[in-house]
Amino acid sequence: MRNRECHPLLRGERREGRKYRNGFSSAEMESLSSICETLLPPLPIESLKNNNNNSSDAVKFFWESSGSQFPVPDKIVEILLQRALPEALILLRLILWMLATRFGTLLLCGSLCLNGKWPFINKFSDMSLDNREKVIQKWFKHRFLTPVRIVFLYIKVLCLIIFFSQCDENGENKVWEAIGYKVDNEVNTNNYTDNDKNRTLEKGIVEAMYETNLTLPQKLDQKGLKVSMDSKNNILKIKCDVVIVGSGCGGGVAASVLATSGHKVLVLEKGNYFTSRDYSSLEGPSMNELYELGGTYTSWDGKVAILAGSTVGGGSSINWAASIRTPDSVLKEWSEEYKLSFFSSYEYLSAMDTVCKRIGVTDKCVEEGLQNQVLRKGCENLGLRVDYVPRNSSEKHYCGSCNYGCRRGDKKGTEVTWLVDAVDHGAVILSGCKAEKFLLEENNKEGCLRSKKCLGVMANVVTNNVTWKLQIEAKSTISAGGALFTPPLMISSGLKNKNIGRNLHLHPVLMVWGYFPEWVRDLKGKIYEGGIITSVHKVQSKDSSEVKAIVETPAMGPGIFSSLFPWESGIDFKERMLKYSRTAHFITIIKDNGSGEIRTEGRVRYEFDDSDKENMKEGLKQALRILIAAGAVEVGTHRSDGHRIKCEGKSEKELREFVESVYATGGPMSHEEKWSVYGSAHQMGSCRMGITESEGAVDENGQSWEAEGLFVCDASLLPTAIGVNPMITIQSTAYCVANRIAGMLRME
Incomplete structure (x- = not known):
């Protein structure tokens, strides 16, 4: 049971009466359930080795449980329909359909599906558990029809992650006791103050998921933004000095620097806002809500499983707290081989000191796990x-679940540091809002080498309760969505630099x-x-x-x-x-x-x-x-x-x-x-800084080589991989770039 209330989105779910989005046929579901049962079969307790030492009711329950039991297959389908690439979903459904037929099963399973009675061929769900297991073992080793192997792997991953991370409305899963797992329920009430009732970002946060077409303009206006409505075109127009797409290590730092410099800043974040009191430490709901694609993001070929944050604070809210300065060898490489003197400057070295101080970095640890x-x-x-x-936590910090958000409020992500500074100086954070494209026009400014000028960004609220299209106009626009999202946003906006989207490390x-x-x-x-x-x-x-x-x-x-x-x-x-x-x-x-x-x-x-x-x-x-x-x-x-x-x-x-x-x-x-x-867990370099347009997507100021007023301020800026956890490098780079943007704005 939870020791205290957490956010409804981060709790377990009530299963009775729960309806899952299911677009699969009954035949496809039958095949899927059979695969899940094969991966985690119900077994007689007598088959357990050293049974005398493992005879608890919890172990018995786990041993007799199956991967096919409700709601595992239904949740797999729901995730597939929401998150799978279209071609991957087509292939997976084709395989499931084939396994639901005798001829298809014969093609995929060979002689293992044959028996001595009419009609002599079993479909997959009618095969014995042993033979089904041999089929999956065979496909995991198959060297030629690798797309089929990918299908079985995808089902395996989803089946197991759902089975072992799901929980009910009480935050419980009956198999956890059997495997020796307990949810972290400890909290640190010393970190709570009377003001915590209003939350640290309350001065500036606007949560779109709680707003409507009527209330959203009112809330933004109350926060000091200039708002007007174009009802004919269903456009909500917002004016500010700086708009920042993303609130993580790059966007959070940039928001702080620019807001404290006296500029009206609007931060757009497609994820939702949570505080330490909201976090539950429940793996399933937390991964689903705090991570990109619920933690199921992979490279197109399934070779790399990718973890990236998707919440206010971005990766800094759910990372593992390692706060390592940029290695000297990397700074030397960037300044000498890439001729980016920026990284050997006092400006950058001083920025690392400032960053480490602001987020409370210590290398002391009282007790290790x-x-x-x-x-x-x-x-x-x-x-x-x-x-x-x-x-970026205290030396006594003994929290093993910071990857689901720090319940103790000890880890210093941007949502409790830089973004707090930003809202204290008038910045506004709009959560649940996704940028769609930058507003670019031809640049007729005399003497400017950049062919385009950025006027702001178009965005949409990710939930259905607000239907306005948002048009944010700003003097400076910053892309800080991270190495996975800045390049697609720039490309979809019409930018052509060859380095955009490449060099991804x-x-x-x-x-x-x-x-x-x-x-x-x-x-x-x-x-x-x-x-x-x-x-x-x-x-x-x-x-x-x-x-x-x-x-x-x-x-x-x-x-x-x-x-x-x-x-x-x-x-x-x-x-x-x-x-x-x-x-x-x-x-x-x-x-x-x-x-x-x-x-x-x-x-x-x-x-x-x-x-x-x-x-x-x-x-x-x-x-x-x-x-x-x-x-x-x-x-x-x-x-x-x-x-x-x-x-x-x-x-x-x-x-x-x-x-x-x-x-x-x-x-x-x-x-x-x-x-x-x-x-x-670290993605970088996909919009790298370069000394010339041919070597990078942006210059040493973080400004696009193609569009005046458009800047990049996240991990995609970095010229190469770093070789260590990159949080300090990202924040230090963002700190320098943001200060340079502030300097440019002062000159306008």
Whole structure:
């Protein structure tokens, strides 16, 4: 049960009488349910290993539960209809339809669907559970018809993340007790004041989801904006000095700088506004509401799973708090190789100091959680250096659920720092509002090299209660929607610079894991407890100080854990989930030389460089060594074949051979039998800064090379990947760019 009320959007849902959006036929639903049942089959309790030690009612309930039980298949369909790419949805429905027919099942399943009785061919749902399991195992290994493999993978991910993260109206899921998971209910009432009833952004926030066509103009007018209505064309016209699209690390900082400089600022944010009192720490509802596409965003080929914030505060509201300054090697690269003196200037170095002070960065940590204890112990046993990670929270912060919003109000995202400064100086934040295109006209200004001039932005409210089209006119327009959204917005507005949408870097990660039973006494706690990232190990090349990868720890709620962990069979997967709470994970982050592109919303294409795969391999190997040295009884990777080894009783040679067998595989659409899904929580570079128009989409002031008055102020500005968590770099760059914009406005 919740210890206090949270926002209705972040609670569990009442299932009785709940109707799901379902456009699938009964035949398609039958096939889908059969696949879900195969992934998580109901099993007799007698089949559980070490049954005497696992005979609780909770374990029995979990063991006998099925992935096909209501509402899992219905929620899968609802998510697919809302979020899947059209071509992916067509392919998935085609596969489900084929599996609902005997001939289609024969084509996809082969001899496994045959029997000795008329009509001799079973459709998929009529096949035995064992044979259905063999079919899925076969398709996960199939090297040629990879689109079919993608379909089974997509269903696997959605089925498991829903099953393990869903909760009822009381915020409960009966299987959590079996896997050793408890929702973080702790709050810090010391961070609440009488003013918290009005919320920190109350002075400037306008939440479109609560407004109507009548009240929205009134609210905006009350906040000091100039508002007029063009009823004939259904346009609500708004005038301000600066309009900013996005409220995250870039937009939040820009709003603060420009508002405190005396300009009337309007921030547009397509996500909703929540405070620490609103957060629930419930994985399912929180992911659905706070993340882009509910956390199901992937590259077009399924190779990279992408996490990006979609709420007021953007990624800073749900990131893992790591606050690392831009490495000197990166600043040198940008200033010398890219000739951007901006990044070697006192201006930028001073900005990093200002940013760290404003968001309360500290590198002290009083108590570490299980995963960071494992990282530190393993490194120390191997004689490797392990550093504390600076965080934008207090040294006593012991919150493992900041990725669902910090309930303690301790982590200092932009929504409790920079945006507060902004609204205190008259800025207005309009949440639930999505920018559609920039308003551009031909630039007739004498002596100006830019062919266009930006006058503002057109936007729409994302809910149906407001039907106005919003036309925001401003002296300066800033795109701060992040590396995934700034390029599509600029391209759809008619900008042509070749760098827009290209050079997208993702900091791709792969994971390794180690199981530490409860009897490993010197490592206390569960994997979801304690600060998410408090320790880091840098994997350096043997012949130089070059950092090939860094090893950190991730946030792993049961939904994300289950969706990413390799599936080998139903019983194996259920056994693995019983070990969830003590299965520590490490991530290896690389400074990727490979890159991708994002030209249309939701369509990321990405390719690895050979050096990326080599660096990833070295990072994975080192991470496994650390887990083994920390005392893991079993270690493995997330490779599709369930690549793992039990450490007990193994010789040093056997363990070394296992570690050396690790490599960076291709993705699920590669023609490899063994594959992996990479992760990305950092996206950057897709609208990079360049010294000339041919080298970048914007100049050193962040201004578009094509449109006067249009600026970019987010992670897409960065010339390359950074190789570390980028929050400080993004905010420092935004701070400098915003100050330069303020200087230009003063000169007008």
